[in-house]
Amino acid sequence: MQYVKVEIIKNSEVAAQIFELQVRVELGHVKPGQFVLLYPRGCLLPRPFSVGDYVNNVLTIFYKVVGKGTHELTKLQPTASIYLLGPLGNGFDIPTHHINVIAGGIGIAPFFLLKRFADDVTLVWGVKTKDEFFGLERFKGWDIHLYTEDGSHGMQGMATDCLNTISKDTILACGPVGMLNQLIDFAISNNRYVQVLVEQRMGCGIGACRGCAIRRRVGGYFHLCEDGPVFDARTIVL
Known part of the structure; x- marks a missing residue:
């Protein structure tokens, strides 16, 4: 699996210091509980984020601004790009009952x-x-x-x-x-x-x-x- 360069569709504040980031990317099947890595500009290491939603090749991530990496993410505007790796991890074992x-x-x-x-x-x-x-x-x-x-x-x-x-x-x-x-x-x-x-x-x-x-x-x-x-x-x- 390799990093791919993805285009920002949306990046807006939806609650106090909480942002909704959407990118266009083909991920195949994604399970709730899996995550992706994003490489914010100027950061030595990527940052992991839970997959918030994924439909019609649009990936949604919700993040809270807590440090340098997430602060850099807030600067991204639509049509900008970022590198992404995923989906990663095992995800939830979803029961068929309640x-x-x-x-x-x-x-x-x-x-x-x-x-x-x-x-x-x-x-x-x-x-x-x-x-x-x-x-x-x-x-x-x-x-x-x-x-x-x-x-x-x-x-x-x-x-x-x-x-x-x-x-x-x-x-x-x-x-x-x-x-x-x-x-x-x-x-x-x-x-x-x-x-x-x-x-x-x-x-x-x-x-x-x-x-x-x-x-x-x-x-x-x-x-x-x-x-x-x-x-x-x-x-x-x-």
């Missing part, structure tokens, strides 16, 4: 594509404040439960507050490490199948550099790009 989705902040990104694969879904999405919600209309038909830490919209609290009442169906989750650790503890304590999408910096994205190691609970290491980024929560240590 699914619970738990997302924290920008961790909602991979679940826009899931909407094209599954209809019987309960979505629990938590953010710090209401200005961080975006794209809710795209989840029409799902059972949606919203949380804000400051109580500005929906229930006050965090997405993981739902764990005591959520159904026993498979959980798919993506969000900050603190949230994922709560889900890991929940999965182990209750012997529940929880798929967590782990996001972190990486180098090559194809398993060659071995720079994206995460600990296996039974000893040794997984490599995020090669074995993930989606894992059974009971098998990893973050």
